[in-house]
Amino acid sequence: MDHKNAPNGLPFVKMHGAGNDFVVIDSRGRAEAAVTPALALALGDRNRGVGFDQLAEIRDGSDGADFSLDFWNSDGSRAGACGNATRCVSDRVMRGLGRDAVSLVTARGALSARRLADGQVWVNMGAPQLDWASVPLSHAVDPLHLPLAGDPVAVGMGNPHCVLFVEDAEAVDLAGLGPRYEHDPLYPQRTNVEFASLLAPDHLRMRVWERGTGITLACGSGACATAVAAHLRGLTGRQVTLTLDGGTLQVDWRDDGVWLTGPVAHVFDGWLTPEFLAAHR
Numbered sequence: 001m002d003h004k005n006a007p008n009g010l011p012f013v014k015m016h017g018a019g020n021d022f023v024v025i026d027s028r029g030r031a032e033a034a035v036t037p038a039l040a041l042a043l044g045d046r047n048r049g050v051g052f053d054q055l056a057e058i059r060d061g062s063d064g065a066d067f068s069l070d071f072w073n074s075d076g077s078r079a080g081a082c083g084n085a086t087r088c089v090s091d092r093v094m095r096g097l098g099r100d101a102v103s104l105v106t107a108r109g110a111l112s113a114r115r116l117a118d119g120q121v122w123v124n125m126g127a128p129q130l131d132w133a134s135v136p137l138s139h140a141v142d143p144l145h146l147p148l149a150g151d152p153v154a155v156g157m158g159n160p161h162c163v164l165f166v167e168d169a170e171a172v173d174l175a176g177l178g179p180r181y182e183h184d185p186l187y188p189q190r191t192n193v194e195f196a197s198l199l200a201p202d203h204l205r206m207r208v209w210e211r212g213t214g215i216t217l218a219c220g221s222g223a224c225a226t227a228v229a230a231h232l233r234g235l236t237g238r239q240v241t242l243t244l245d246g247g248t249l250q251v252d253w254r255d256d257g258v259w260l261t262g263p264v265a266h267v268f269d270g271w272l273t274p275e276f277l278a279a280h281r
């Protein structure tokens, strides 16, 4: 089958950044978005769909940006930010445009990305949201010391995070504890949950439970939130290496935003059949 010329199907690309995996659908030039909640849920099924941690849909840019980006979790919910998908998609768009820098718009606003000489991609994820209402939390508390078990820190990166510093992140029962924090009423929109331990003043070990997805091998916005929380708690400087289950990410909290750097990988191209699309409108 010549997929490119087949009518009514939908091409996609599978990518990952440090093991955080994505399906990318390019809807630039289309009047309407291709992704619906039903399609996101069906595609996210690792047995009956393609499987992903997040689905990213590329749309035409606005306000002079090269492109816009929408994110979906595998439970069919929307996400306001996704650092690793932003890096992966930016790499793909840069290669298409023959450039090494792009601007984009996500739900949290304008972002920029760049490819480095070693092939890694960095994105400026913007300023962290450090007041309780912006995270968002359900009521006024000190985000640096949440009234929850483990004394977590709340940080917004365009999506909510709950960061816990522990003696040994390897020993944490992620599957047991993650959902408890994700659904705590203090987070009215649920939350991503990061467990981190200090290896050195510039090095953290981090494991993550993602809102709407569960355990993932890496989370870019989570790495940013964890680095910000670690610095605010006086544990690290502003430049941190994070060792995650799927690889290594670098975070640099600068005056103009939180910069996230890491690897990107293009795994395969695929094509959704008209039958699959029709069944999941």
Ligand SMILES: N[C@@H](CCC[C@H](N)C(=O)O)C(=O)O
Pocket (backbone or CB within 6 Å): 020, 053, 054, 073, 078, 079, 080, 081, 082, 083, 084, 085, 159, 160, 192, 210, 211, 212, 213, 218, 219, 220, 221, 222
């Ligand atoms: N993997 C992502 C974060 C994805 C979004 C998250 N699950 C949410 O619902 O906020 C990343 O790399 O940032």
